[in-house]
Amino acid sequence: MNTKIPIEKKVLSKNDELAQEIRQMLAERRILSLNLVSSPGSGKTSLLENTLSALKGKVRMAVIAGDVQTENDAKRLEKTGGGIIRALTTGGACHLDARMILKAIDDLNLDDIDVLFIENVGNLVCPSSYHLGEDMKVVLISTTEGDDKPLKYPSMFRKSSVLILNKIDLLGYSDFRADEALRNARNINAALKIFEVSCKTGQGLDNWYTWLGNQIAKKKEANPSTV
DSSP states (O other): OOOOOOHHHHHHHHHHHHHHHHHHHHHHTTOEEEEEEESTTSSHHHHHHHHHHHSTTTSOEEEEEEESSOOHHHHHHHTTTSEEEEEEEOTTOSSOOHHHHHHHHTTSOGGGOSEEEEEOOSOSSGGGGOOOSOSEEEEEEETTSOTTHHHHSHHHHHHOSEEEEEOGGGTTSSSOOHHHHHHHHHHHOTTOEEEEOOTTTOTTHHHHHHHHHHHHHHHHHSOGGGO
């Protein structure tokens, strides 16, 4: 009797192999890698703009900026002058995969990087299934979305280590309930590290920068063979 293996399983298996290759490559150089995921418009690029500007000259940063068709986000990030930026367009695919990241990394001098940010395509479904060799996923939601977003996309919140609630300067202008959104997220993943920020006003971003610095320091102290 022949066993049929779904094509999706084959694709994900190959992706996981490449992701492990990336993970080991970055671990050997003690580079922290974060995969930023969200719906379109939640503020991934704005968060990176602020981070690159605030930590410029203090942390050696690189960004692989993923997008479906344009390089607009990469161009915005380049203007900060805060790090190495590489645009990655998927040509229609709704997520980044390890093959794309591996190719983009080939164009980077990893010895000059402390932290690699991967800005994924705006989508909370497909990116949850594709590991990119990252240390952790950072999921963003904003106060212009529904507070039930974690309930609608539980896999992404379950697989993320950090949740950033953005646009808190707009609280009160809609029916969004921050306490309900965070409660829903914690019910799915009680271990989530949560930051409440405004990329427009800067509120809460210092806590994010401090945490990021601590994570980079921990990575530098880690034994690559145990990662």
